[in-house]
Amino acid sequence: MLDRRSFLGSAAAASVRAPISAQALTSVPLPATDLHGRDADAYWRALRAQFLIPADVVNLNVGTVGSSPRPVLKAIFDGFExxxxxxxxxxxxxxxxxxxxxxxxxxxxxxxxxxxxxxxxxxxxxxxxxxxxxxxxxxxxxxxxxxxxxxxxxxxxxxxxxxxxxxxxxxxxxxxxxxxxxxxxxxxxxxxxxxxxxxxxxxxxxxxxxxxxxxxxxxxxxxxxxxxxxxxxxxxxxxxxxxxxxxxxxxxxxxxxxxxxxxxxxxxxxxxxxxxxxxxxxxxxxxxxxxxxxxxxxxxxxxxxxxxxxxxxxxxxxLANGIGMDRIEARGRSLADYIHGEMVKRGAESWTSPDPALRGAIATVNIPPVQRMELQDWLWTNHKVRIRGGNPSKLRLATPYFLSKADIDRFLSLFDTFRKMKGLD
Ligand SMILES: Cc1ncc(COP(=O)(O)O)c(C=O)c1O
Incomplete structure:
Protein backbone atom coordinates (compact mmCIF):
# COMPACT_ATOMS: atom_id res chain seq x y z
CA MET A 1 0.00 0.00 0.00
CA LEU A 2 1.21 3.51 -0.78
CA ASP A 3 1.85 5.88 2.09
CA ARG A 4 0.76 9.50 1.69
CA ARG A 5 4.17 10.72 0.59
CA SER A 6 4.66 8.13 -2.15
CA PHE A 7 1.07 8.63 -3.32
CA LEU A 8 1.68 12.35 -3.68
CA GLY A 9 4.92 11.57 -5.48
CA SER A 10 3.19 9.28 -7.96
CA ALA A 11 0.34 11.72 -8.63
CA ALA A 12 2.79 14.48 -9.38
CA ALA A 13 4.91 12.17 -11.53
CA ALA A 14 1.89 11.49 -13.74
CA SER A 15 2.12 14.99 -15.13
CA VAL A 16 5.89 15.07 -15.69
CA ARG A 17 6.81 15.39 -19.36
CA ALA A 18 9.33 13.24 -21.21
CA PRO A 19 13.03 14.16 -20.82
CA ILE A 20 14.01 17.19 -22.86
CA SER A 21 17.31 17.65 -24.69
CA ALA A 22 19.42 20.79 -24.38
CA GLN A 23 18.73 21.45 -28.07
CA ALA A 24 14.96 21.20 -27.66
CA LEU A 25 15.13 23.91 -25.01
CA THR A 26 15.57 26.54 -27.73
CA SER A 27 12.72 25.24 -29.89
CA VAL A 28 10.15 27.58 -28.32
CA PRO A 29 10.88 31.20 -29.33
CA LEU A 30 10.69 34.06 -26.87
CA PRO A 31 7.97 36.58 -27.73
CA ALA A 32 8.93 39.78 -29.55
CA THR A 33 8.90 42.70 -27.08
CA ASP A 34 6.39 44.66 -29.14
CA LEU A 35 3.91 41.77 -28.99
CA HIS A 36 2.94 43.04 -25.54
CA GLY A 37 1.57 46.28 -27.04
CA ARG A 38 -0.28 44.42 -29.79
CA ASP A 39 -1.67 41.47 -27.83
CA ALA A 40 -0.72 41.29 -24.15
CA ASP A 41 -2.40 37.91 -23.61
CA ALA A 42 -0.45 36.35 -26.48
CA TYR A 43 2.75 37.85 -25.06
CA TRP A 44 2.24 36.26 -21.63
CA ARG A 45 1.14 32.97 -23.22
CA ALA A 46 4.41 32.86 -25.15
CA LEU A 47 6.31 33.42 -21.90
CA ARG A 48 4.29 30.69 -20.19
CA ALA A 49 5.56 28.34 -22.91
CA GLN A 50 9.12 28.99 -21.72
CA PHE A 51 8.40 26.99 -18.58
CA LEU A 52 8.48 23.19 -18.51
CA ILE A 53 5.55 23.21 -16.07
CA PRO A 54 2.94 21.12 -17.94
CA ALA A 55 0.11 23.12 -19.50
CA ASP A 56 -2.48 21.52 -17.20
CA VAL A 57 -0.64 22.48 -14.00
CA VAL A 58 -1.47 25.74 -12.22
CA ASN A 59 1.37 26.84 -9.95
CA LEU A 60 0.25 29.36 -7.35
CA ASN A 61 3.33 28.84 -5.22
CA VAL A 62 6.63 30.08 -6.61
CA GLY A 63 7.11 31.54 -3.13
CA THR A 64 8.75 28.32 -1.97
CA VAL A 65 10.80 27.65 -5.05
CA GLY A 66 10.52 28.86 -8.65
CA SER A 67 10.77 26.91 -11.88
CA SER A 68 13.65 27.71 -14.22
CA PRO A 69 12.46 28.45 -17.77
CA ARG A 70 14.08 27.23 -20.97
CA PRO A 71 16.72 29.98 -21.44
CA VAL A 72 17.94 29.41 -17.88
CA LEU A 73 18.06 25.63 -18.28
CA LYS A 74 19.85 26.00 -21.61
CA ALA A 75 22.52 28.19 -20.00
CA ILE A 76 22.98 25.65 -17.20
CA PHE A 77 23.18 22.66 -19.55
CA ASP A 78 25.60 24.50 -21.86
CA GLY A 79 27.56 25.56 -18.80
CA PHE A 80 28.09 21.97 -17.73
CA GLU A 81 29.09 20.98 -21.23
CA LEU A 319 15.18 37.14 -19.35
CA ALA A 320 13.79 39.42 -16.62
CA ASN A 321 15.50 42.47 -18.15
CA GLY A 322 14.20 41.48 -21.58
CA ILE A 323 10.62 41.47 -20.28
CA GLY A 324 11.27 44.47 -18.02
CA MET A 325 10.91 44.49 -14.24
CA ASP A 326 8.21 47.20 -14.45
CA ARG A 327 6.12 44.96 -16.67
CA ILE A 328 6.75 41.87 -14.51
CA GLU A 329 5.87 43.73 -11.34
CA ALA A 330 2.67 45.21 -12.78
CA ARG A 331 1.55 41.82 -14.10
CA GLY A 332 2.18 40.05 -10.77
CA ARG A 333 0.36 42.75 -8.84
CA SER A 334 -2.68 42.79 -11.08
CA LEU A 335 -3.04 38.99 -10.90
CA ALA A 336 -2.65 39.12 -7.11
CA ASP A 337 -5.25 41.91 -6.89
CA TYR A 338 -7.62 39.81 -8.97
CA ILE A 339 -7.30 36.61 -6.93
CA HIS A 340 -7.45 38.58 -3.69
CA GLY A 341 -10.63 40.42 -4.73
CA GLU A 342 -12.31 37.19 -5.78
CA MET A 343 -11.42 35.48 -2.48
CA VAL A 344 -12.72 38.43 -0.47
CA LYS A 345 -16.00 38.25 -2.48
CA ARG A 346 -16.20 34.65 -1.29
CA GLY A 347 -16.04 35.79 2.32
CA ALA A 348 -12.31 35.32 2.97
CA GLU A 349 -10.65 37.48 5.63
CA SER A 350 -7.86 39.49 4.01
CA TRP A 351 -4.33 39.42 5.42
CA THR A 352 -3.18 41.48 2.46
CA SER A 353 -2.69 45.18 3.07
CA PRO A 354 -5.33 47.54 1.66
CA ASP A 355 -2.44 49.94 0.87
CA PRO A 356 -1.22 49.28 -2.72
CA ALA A 357 2.31 50.29 -1.69
CA LEU A 358 2.42 47.32 0.70
CA ARG A 359 1.27 44.78 -1.91
CA GLY A 360 3.18 42.68 -4.39
CA ALA A 361 2.43 39.43 -6.19
CA ILE A 362 1.34 37.45 -3.11
CA ALA A 363 -2.23 37.63 -1.80
CA THR A 364 -2.97 36.08 1.57
CA VAL A 365 -6.37 35.27 2.97
CA ASN A 366 -7.73 33.41 5.95
CA ILE A 367 -10.64 31.09 5.20
CA PRO A 368 -11.87 29.30 8.33
CA PRO A 369 -13.30 26.74 8.74
CA VAL A 370 -11.62 25.39 5.56
CA GLN A 371 -8.54 23.40 6.56
CA ARG A 372 -5.82 24.61 4.23
CA MET A 373 -3.85 21.33 4.26
CA GLU A 374 -6.92 19.36 3.18
CA LEU A 375 -7.62 21.87 0.43
CA GLN A 376 -3.94 22.03 -0.60
CA ASP A 377 -3.64 18.22 -0.89
CA TRP A 378 -6.94 17.89 -2.74
CA LEU A 379 -6.04 20.62 -5.23
CA TRP A 380 -2.66 19.11 -6.03
CA THR A 381 -3.39 15.40 -6.06
CA ASN A 382 -6.75 15.63 -7.84
CA HIS A 383 -6.47 18.79 -9.92
CA LYS A 384 -2.78 19.67 -10.42
CA VAL A 385 -3.23 23.06 -8.77
CA ARG A 386 -0.44 23.94 -6.37
CA ILE A 387 -1.02 26.37 -3.51
CA ARG A 388 0.52 26.77 -0.08
CA GLY A 389 -0.60 28.26 3.19
CA GLY A 390 -0.38 27.98 6.92
CA ASN A 391 -2.41 26.00 9.41
CA PRO A 392 -5.19 26.02 10.13
CA SER A 393 -6.82 28.12 7.40
CA LYS A 394 -4.44 30.56 5.74
CA LEU A 395 -3.87 30.50 1.96
CA ARG A 396 -0.84 32.22 0.47
CA LEU A 397 -1.48 32.70 -3.22
CA ALA A 398 1.53 33.66 -5.32
CA THR A 399 0.91 35.05 -8.80
CA PRO A 400 4.01 35.01 -11.03
CA TYR A 401 3.79 36.60 -14.49
CA PHE A 402 3.41 33.27 -16.26
CA LEU A 403 -0.03 32.62 -14.75
CA SER A 404 -3.14 33.61 -16.68
CA LYS A 405 -6.52 34.84 -15.50
CA ALA A 406 -7.91 31.49 -16.70
CA ASP A 407 -5.50 29.67 -14.35
CA ILE A 408 -6.78 31.75 -11.46
CA ASP A 409 -10.39 31.15 -12.47
CA ARG A 410 -9.68 27.43 -12.46
CA PHE A 411 -8.40 27.67 -8.90
CA LEU A 412 -11.41 29.76 -7.84
CA SER A 413 -13.90 27.36 -9.32
CA LEU A 414 -12.15 24.42 -7.61
CA PHE A 415 -12.20 26.33 -4.34
CA ASP A 416 -15.98 26.74 -4.70
CA THR A 417 -16.36 23.02 -5.48
CA PHE A 418 -14.29 22.09 -2.42
CA ARG A 419 -16.42 24.22 -0.14
CA LYS A 420 -19.64 22.71 -1.53
CA MET A 421 -18.21 19.21 -1.22
CA LYS A 422 -17.41 19.87 2.45
CA GLY A 423 -20.79 21.47 3.09
CA LEU A 424 -19.15 24.80 3.95
CA ASP A 425 -21.04 26.89 1.44
C1 LIG B 1 11.37 35.34 3.87
C2 LIG B 1 12.17 34.11 3.54
N1 LIG B 1 13.46 34.05 3.88
C3 LIG B 1 14.22 32.98 3.60
C4 LIG B 1 13.71 31.90 2.94
C5 LIG B 1 14.59 30.74 2.64
O1 LIG B 1 15.06 30.88 1.32
P1 LIG B 1 16.06 29.84 0.69
O2 LIG B 1 15.26 28.66 0.31
O3 LIG B 1 16.61 30.55 -0.52
O4 LIG B 1 17.12 29.54 1.67
C6 LIG B 1 12.37 31.90 2.55
C7 LIG B 1 11.80 30.76 1.85
O5 LIG B 1 10.63 30.64 1.57
C8 LIG B 1 11.57 33.04 2.86
O6 LIG B 1 10.28 33.08 2.54
Missing amino acids: QTEQMTQTGSEDYPIWGYGSWDQYRRPFAEFMGARVEQMAILRNCTEANSYVANGFDMKPGDEVLISDEEHGSGEMPWMLRQRRYGVAVRKFAMPRPPKDAAEILNRINDAITPRTRIIFVSHISTTTGVVLPVKEIAALARSKGIVSAFDGAHAPGMIGVDLNDIGCDLYTGSMHKWLFATKGTGFLYLRDRGVMDRVWNTIATGGYDDPTRMADRYMQIGSSCIPTLMGLNAAID
Missing part, protein backbone atom coordinates in the same frame (compact mmCIF):
# COMPACT_ATOMS: atom_id res chain seq x y z
CA GLN A 82 31.68 23.76 -21.41
CA THR A 83 33.10 23.57 -17.93
CA GLU A 84 33.30 19.80 -17.68
CA GLN A 85 35.76 19.72 -20.55
CA MET A 86 38.27 21.17 -18.08
CA THR A 87 39.96 23.18 -20.82
CA GLN A 88 40.18 26.49 -18.95
CA THR A 89 42.86 28.83 -20.29
CA GLY A 90 45.18 29.14 -17.31
CA SER A 91 46.89 26.28 -15.53
CA GLU A 92 45.36 27.58 -12.27
CA ASP A 93 41.84 28.04 -13.70
CA TYR A 94 39.15 25.62 -12.60
CA PRO A 95 35.39 25.79 -12.88
CA ILE A 96 34.72 26.42 -9.20
CA TRP A 97 32.66 29.21 -7.73
CA GLY A 98 33.76 29.51 -4.10
CA TYR A 99 37.29 30.74 -4.84
CA GLY A 100 37.86 34.02 -6.65
CA SER A 101 35.50 36.90 -7.28
CA TRP A 102 33.63 35.80 -10.42
CA ASP A 103 32.67 39.36 -11.36
CA GLN A 104 31.11 38.23 -14.64
CA TYR A 105 28.26 36.78 -12.53
CA ARG A 106 28.32 39.17 -9.58
CA ARG A 107 28.22 42.36 -11.61
CA PRO A 108 25.03 41.68 -13.66
CA PHE A 109 23.18 40.63 -10.53
CA ALA A 110 24.48 43.60 -8.51
CA GLU A 111 23.34 45.94 -11.29
CA PHE A 112 19.96 44.19 -11.50
CA MET A 113 19.50 44.94 -7.79
CA GLY A 114 20.69 48.56 -7.89
CA ALA A 115 24.03 47.81 -6.24
CA ARG A 116 27.71 47.81 -7.18
CA VAL A 117 29.72 44.68 -7.69
CA GLU A 118 31.86 45.24 -4.59
CA GLN A 119 28.72 45.33 -2.43
CA MET A 120 27.42 41.94 -3.56
CA ALA A 121 28.32 38.39 -2.52
CA ILE A 122 26.56 35.57 -4.33
CA LEU A 123 25.80 32.70 -1.98
CA ARG A 124 23.79 29.50 -2.32
CA ASN A 125 20.44 30.54 -0.90
CA CYS A 126 18.82 33.05 1.40
CA THR A 127 19.16 30.73 4.41
CA GLU A 128 22.93 30.79 4.03
CA ALA A 129 22.94 34.57 3.64
CA ASN A 130 20.72 35.05 6.73
CA SER A 131 23.11 32.92 8.75
CA TYR A 132 25.97 35.12 7.61
CA VAL A 133 24.14 38.11 9.06
CA ALA A 134 22.93 36.57 12.33
CA ASN A 135 26.09 34.62 12.99
CA GLY A 136 28.55 37.23 11.86
CA PHE A 137 27.22 40.58 13.02
CA ASP A 138 29.43 41.81 15.83
CA MET A 139 27.40 41.92 19.09
CA LYS A 140 28.00 41.53 22.79
CA PRO A 141 25.90 39.44 25.17
CA GLY A 142 22.80 41.46 26.06
CA ASP A 143 22.80 43.40 22.78
CA GLU A 144 19.43 43.13 21.05
CA VAL A 145 18.24 42.26 17.58
CA LEU A 146 14.71 43.35 16.71
CA ILE A 147 12.79 41.03 14.39
CA SER A 148 9.11 40.71 13.43
CA ASP A 149 6.84 37.82 14.32
CA GLU A 150 6.58 36.99 10.61
CA GLU A 151 10.16 36.00 9.87
CA HIS A 152 10.86 32.81 7.97
CA GLY A 153 12.57 30.05 9.95
CA SER A 154 15.81 30.81 8.15
CA GLY A 155 15.56 34.43 9.26
CA GLU A 156 14.54 33.80 12.87
CA MET A 157 16.39 30.59 13.79
CA PRO A 158 19.95 31.82 13.23
CA TRP A 159 19.17 34.59 15.72
CA MET A 160 17.65 32.08 18.16
CA LEU A 161 20.80 30.00 17.87
CA ARG A 162 22.93 33.06 18.53
CA GLN A 163 20.78 33.91 21.54
CA ARG A 164 21.14 30.42 23.03
CA ARG A 165 24.81 30.11 22.27
CA TYR A 166 26.13 33.62 22.87
CA GLY A 167 23.51 35.46 24.92
CA VAL A 168 22.39 38.16 22.53
CA ALA A 169 18.71 39.01 23.01
CA VAL A 170 16.07 38.47 20.34
CA ARG A 171 13.19 40.91 20.66
CA LYS A 172 10.07 40.58 18.53
CA PHE A 173 7.35 42.96 17.46
CA ALA A 174 3.98 41.81 16.12
CA MET A 175 3.18 42.73 12.55
CA PRO A 176 -0.31 44.16 12.13
CA ARG A 177 -2.43 41.66 10.20
CA PRO A 178 -3.01 43.24 7.82
CA PRO A 179 -1.15 46.56 8.17
CA LYS A 180 -3.36 49.39 6.98
CA ASP A 181 -0.37 51.52 5.97
CA ALA A 182 3.41 51.94 6.34
CA ALA A 183 3.07 54.14 9.44
CA GLU A 184 1.43 51.32 11.38
CA ILE A 185 4.47 49.08 10.82
CA LEU A 186 6.96 51.87 11.50
CA ASN A 187 5.24 52.73 14.77
CA ARG A 188 5.42 49.13 15.95
CA ILE A 189 9.13 49.00 15.14
CA ASN A 190 9.79 52.36 16.76
CA ASP A 191 7.94 51.29 19.92
CA ALA A 192 9.97 48.07 20.16
CA ILE A 193 13.41 49.73 19.86
CA THR A 194 15.34 49.89 23.14
CA PRO A 195 18.71 51.43 24.06
CA ARG A 196 20.20 47.94 23.52
CA THR A 197 18.88 47.45 19.96
CA ARG A 198 21.86 47.03 17.65
CA ILE A 199 20.23 45.65 14.53
CA ILE A 200 16.74 45.47 13.00
CA PHE A 201 16.26 42.35 10.90
CA VAL A 202 12.94 42.05 9.04
CA SER A 203 11.69 40.66 5.76
CA HIS A 204 11.25 42.94 2.78
CA ILE A 205 8.28 40.79 1.73
CA SER A 206 6.67 38.77 4.52
CA THR A 207 6.67 35.03 3.91
CA THR A 208 3.57 34.80 6.11
CA THR A 209 1.37 37.33 4.34
CA GLY A 210 3.19 38.69 1.26
CA VAL A 211 3.02 42.20 2.73
CA VAL A 212 5.76 44.42 1.27
CA LEU A 213 7.35 46.24 4.19
CA PRO A 214 8.34 49.95 3.89
CA VAL A 215 12.05 49.10 3.87
CA LYS A 216 13.31 52.52 2.86
CA GLU A 217 11.56 54.12 5.82
CA ILE A 218 12.67 51.34 8.20
CA ALA A 219 16.29 51.80 7.07
CA ALA A 220 16.01 55.57 7.66
CA LEU A 221 14.48 55.03 11.10
CA ALA A 222 17.26 52.60 12.04
CA ARG A 223 19.96 54.95 10.77
CA SER A 224 18.51 57.89 12.69
CA LYS A 225 19.03 55.88 15.89
CA GLY A 226 22.46 54.45 15.02
CA ILE A 227 20.99 50.96 14.48
CA VAL A 228 22.01 48.65 11.63
CA SER A 229 19.22 47.65 9.21
CA ALA A 230 19.13 44.19 7.61
CA PHE A 231 16.38 42.93 5.31
CA ASP A 232 15.51 39.41 4.23
CA GLY A 233 14.49 39.86 0.60
CA ALA A 234 13.97 36.20 -0.31
CA HIS A 235 10.83 37.04 -2.30
CA ALA A 236 11.87 40.36 -3.81
CA PRO A 237 14.25 39.75 -6.75
CA GLY A 238 12.13 39.08 -9.81
CA MET A 239 8.84 39.93 -8.08
CA ILE A 240 9.31 43.68 -7.64
CA GLY A 241 11.96 46.11 -8.82
CA VAL A 242 14.60 46.56 -6.10
CA ASP A 243 17.15 49.37 -5.86
CA LEU A 244 19.33 48.42 -2.92
CA ASN A 245 21.40 51.58 -2.75
CA ASP A 246 18.23 53.64 -2.88
CA ILE A 247 16.70 51.65 0.00
CA GLY A 248 19.72 52.69 2.03
CA CYS A 249 19.90 49.59 4.23
CA ASP A 250 23.13 48.17 5.61
CA LEU A 251 22.57 44.49 4.85
CA TYR A 252 20.17 42.66 2.55
CA THR A 253 19.82 38.95 1.78
CA GLY A 254 17.75 37.06 -0.75
CA SER A 255 17.13 34.19 -3.14
CA MET A 256 17.20 34.18 -6.92
CA HIS A 257 15.64 30.75 -7.33
CA LYS A 258 12.14 31.87 -6.34
CA TRP A 259 10.68 34.78 -8.34
CA LEU A 260 13.66 35.35 -10.64
CA PHE A 261 13.48 31.68 -11.71
CA ALA A 262 17.26 31.35 -11.58
CA THR A 263 19.06 28.12 -10.76
CA LYS A 264 18.32 26.36 -7.48
CA GLY A 265 21.28 27.09 -5.26
CA THR A 266 21.45 30.86 -5.75
CA GLY A 267 21.17 33.43 -2.98
CA PHE A 268 22.99 36.61 -2.04
CA LEU A 269 24.26 38.92 0.66
CA TYR A 270 24.50 42.68 0.05
CA LEU A 271 26.65 44.78 2.37
CA ARG A 272 26.44 48.53 1.92
CA ASP A 273 30.01 49.62 2.58
CA ARG A 274 33.32 48.86 4.20
CA GLY A 275 32.03 50.15 7.56
CA VAL A 276 29.33 47.46 7.63
CA MET A 277 31.68 44.79 6.33
CA ASP A 278 34.05 45.55 9.19
CA ARG A 279 31.18 44.60 11.57
CA VAL A 280 30.21 41.29 9.88
CA TRP A 281 32.47 38.30 10.49
CA ASN A 282 32.52 35.55 7.88
CA THR A 283 30.66 32.39 8.80
CA ILE A 284 32.30 30.15 6.24
CA ALA A 285 35.99 30.89 5.91
CA THR A 286 38.69 29.98 3.48
CA GLY A 287 41.61 31.91 1.98
CA GLY A 288 40.77 35.61 1.62
CA TYR A 289 38.09 35.71 4.31
CA ASP A 290 39.95 38.41 6.24
CA ASP A 291 41.14 40.56 3.35
CA PRO A 292 39.10 43.78 3.66
CA THR A 293 40.25 45.06 0.28
CA ARG A 294 38.20 42.32 -1.36
CA MET A 295 34.99 43.96 -0.07
CA ALA A 296 31.87 41.74 -0.44
CA ASP A 297 33.75 39.15 -2.44
CA ARG A 298 35.32 37.86 0.75
CA TYR A 299 31.92 36.52 1.83
CA MET A 300 31.65 34.37 -1.27
CA GLN A 301 34.77 32.35 -0.58
CA ILE A 302 32.68 29.33 0.32
CA GLY A 303 34.64 26.43 -1.16
CA SER A 304 33.90 24.45 -4.30
CA SER A 305 30.51 25.33 -5.71
CA CYS A 306 28.90 25.09 -9.11
CA ILE A 307 29.70 27.58 -11.91
CA PRO A 308 26.87 26.51 -14.28
CA THR A 309 24.53 27.58 -11.47
CA LEU A 310 25.84 31.12 -11.95
CA MET A 311 25.52 30.86 -15.73
CA GLY A 312 21.85 30.10 -15.19
CA LEU A 313 21.62 33.16 -12.96
CA ASN A 314 22.89 35.42 -15.75
CA ALA A 315 20.33 33.93 -18.15
CA ALA A 316 17.55 34.55 -15.60
CA ILE A 317 18.61 38.20 -15.31
CA ASP A 318 18.68 38.57 -19.11
